[in-house]
Amino acid sequence: MRQPAQILHDVFGFGAFRGVQEDVIGRVMAGKHSLAVMPTGAGKSLCYQVPALAREGTALVISPLIALMHDQIRSAESFGIHAASLTSADGDEARQETLRRFKAGELDLLYVAPERASSGHFRELVGRAKLSLVAVDEAHCVSEWGHDFRPDYRLLRPLLDSLGDVPRLALTATADRQTRADILVQLGIPEDGLIVAGFDRPNIRYHVRPRDGVSSQLKALLAEQEGAGIVYVSSRDKAEKLAEQLAQGGRRRVLPYHAGLDPQVRARNQAAFVASEDMVMVATIAFGMGIDKPDVRFVAHAGIPKSIEAYYQETGRAGRDGDPAEAWMFWGAEDFLRARRRIETEVPDERRGGERHRLNSLAALVEAAECRRAILLHHFGEDPPARCGNCDNCLTPPTTVDATEAARKLLSAAFRTEMRFGIQHLTDVLAGRETEKVLNFGHNSLSVFGIADEDELALMKPLARALMARDALRADDFGGLSFGPGARPVLKGEEEVRIVLPPKKTRKRRGGGDAVDHPHDPLFDALRARRRALAVEAGVPPYVIFHDSTLREMAGLRPTTQFGLSQVSGVGTAKLERYGDAFLEVIQQYEGASA
Missing domain, CATH: 1.10.150.80 (HRDC domain)
Incomplete structure (x- = not known):
């Protein structure tokens, strides 16, 4: 049996393990079950590839996406590792050859989807083979508390238990405390098998901006940012429109990706992105998990992601090679309104509490004047330094104001006008402007008419955006603002409202050392x-x-x-x-x- 350190050097060309890799591999080599929570780019694949080569038999790798399997197989084969998959996309002849190689013990790694792995027929197949270990990749998919729940993952336990002493290794980059506890239970891993490497991605610089003409904002970003990048959008239609807009007059190729594209076009666009060194993909969240591209230099969100976990995972697709990368988010209040509506109408009752908590955590992140990285890491149960020195708020501390009194006036105006009007009308009322609309509804006679001063009026738009993000205000389909559950503590003086003043539209080119640039060589x-x-x-x-x-x-x-x-x-x-x-x-x- 070759030793893991020797395999690391001879096969992969590395002189030493990084972070917790050696601890995780040591447990697998000792035949113990483990859950490894490691940030993207920390080398999770090595944690099962090395023991797969060191132990007798084939390592079974359960992975959620065919594209991800094929990408990892291609990478493994480049190191001389014998790897294959059993998927619906492989074709009958290829599947038969893979089965032959598996039964003959010729494979180091066999990749399968959870749907196949949980079937009785597959359990019989692997029961007759020699397995070195079972790796469950993207293990957060097993938990109903996770942001990316896949029911088939919860059917894996019978397979795992049928394999006796074969060590099982669950791997994920995205799991809070509750999700980690659920993974341990669902996959039959003891509590002492939990290894948490931490969630920090110090090479990623985080930026968050209010959305203000997102096409122009992204064009400015693409003009400055080198290398390949991903722009995430909320819908198929937006993916195509924004890709077209960004491609006009740009210096590089920009393509769309979403589930509604013709499968051949989608595959062609994905292949072009994977092979490129500077292409930009405008995509829905259907894109990304199946991509193991290490040299993505930036990820931008043209709206908010589904949750803070989704944000962490999606931004984590940048800088997997360890080189400097950037994450940008352009958000609007309407993003939170749509997200809360989705939770109330589409999410099962038992999951709504967790979804609301995640969305509130995301709202705190976008509104924050403090270190973005510290907020992210606190969410995952860590105790980071107060400042990271590599996010927008650390590099250029924003100006904040106490807008509590202005918030109470705005909420009062919404209440006095029967919660039917938008921010412009409410601002007119608070300013004491006798517009035609104000006069027609008799709002010039209300107690809130003209009660706001000039400084408060200048805050109304960012204040409304902040109140909607924290669910103190909600907008109906016609833009009318009404109270959300967060309004009461503000009105009663139980909660302070501090807001970040919007930054000036002009941007300096990557202040703080130009970390992304390398000297020309x-x-x-x-x-x-x-x-x-x-x-x-x-x-x-x-x-x-x-x-x-x-x-x-x-x-x-x-x-x-x-x-x-x-x-x-x-x-x-x-x-x-x-x-x-x-x-x-x-x-x-x-x-x-x-x-």
Whole structure:
């Protein structure tokens, strides 16, 4: 049996484990059941790939999406690992060959969906095979408390229990305390098997802005932001419209992705994004979980995500390679109104409390004047420093004002006008403006007519947005503002309302050190060009050959021999044999030209 550290070096080209990887792998090697909660980009796949190569038998990997399986298989095969899947997309001939290899013990990894894994027929199949371990990826899908619940995950326990002493490893990047406890119960993992690596993604810089012409805001972002990116939208129609708008006059390709596209178009767009180094995908949340692309440099939300967990997961698709990345969110009060309406009309009664809590946590994040990262990490039960130094509020502390009295006046105006009117009319009433509408409804005779001063009137739009985000105000289909449950404590003086003043529209280019930029290096560019050519020839995305961080280390060390190249992180034996000479040639040409 090869030792995990030796496999890490020989196969994957890394000199040491990161974070809790060694602890997780140690438990699997000892035959123990575990739940590993690790942030995206922390190397969860290695936690089952290494013991799969060290232990006798095949590792069964249960994964929720076919696209994700195929991406991970492609990556595993590039390291010389024998991997395959059993899915409906594989075709009869491919499935039969996979079954033959599995029964013959020729596979290191076998990927299946939870629907297949939970079937009685599949249980009989694996009961006759030698398994090294079972890995349950995206394990938060097993919990009804999770933000991404998949019922088929809750049917996995009989399979797991039928396998006796085969170690089971559940993996997720997104699970709060309640969700973690539920995963342990549902998958039969003891409490001492929980390993939490933490949720911090220090390489991601968080920015949140009120939405104000989101197409223009995103065009400005794309003009400054280098590399590939994802823009999340709330609907199929918005994905297509916004992709078209962003592509006009832009310097790079922008494509849409959503479940309503023709399957061939959707697959083609996804393949183009995975293979690209600077393309932008405008997508619904149908896109992302199935993508293991490490070099996404930014994720932007054109509206709020479903929950703070969804926000963490979706922004976590940026910077998986560990290089600096950015996360932007452009939000509006109507986002929260729609989200609360969805909770009340579409979510089962037993899940509404949890959904409301998650949405309120998201509202606190977008309204905050404090460190965004600290709020995120507090939500997941951590105790982070008060300031991270790498979010918008830390880099440029915003101006806040106590708007409690103005909020009480606005709520009173909504009440006195019978909660039928929008923010403009209420502002007119509070300002004492005798507009035609005010006069027609006799609102000039109300006690709230003209009671707001100029400073308070200037706050009305951001104040209304803040009150709607915290569910103190709600808008009907015609824009009329009425009370939500958060209105009472404000009116009774039990709750302070502080709001962040909107930032000026002009933006400085990534203040605080320009962390995303790397110095221009001609050798790095030449290595990327060779990688691009090899990727096209092999029919794989460039990152499958080597990550940018590996090429950057090559450019810094400039090895001239196979042994020297083997010392670069990420250059394992299989990749050294397959690609080593091609990259050494680039380095030697560069050294000769600069001599």
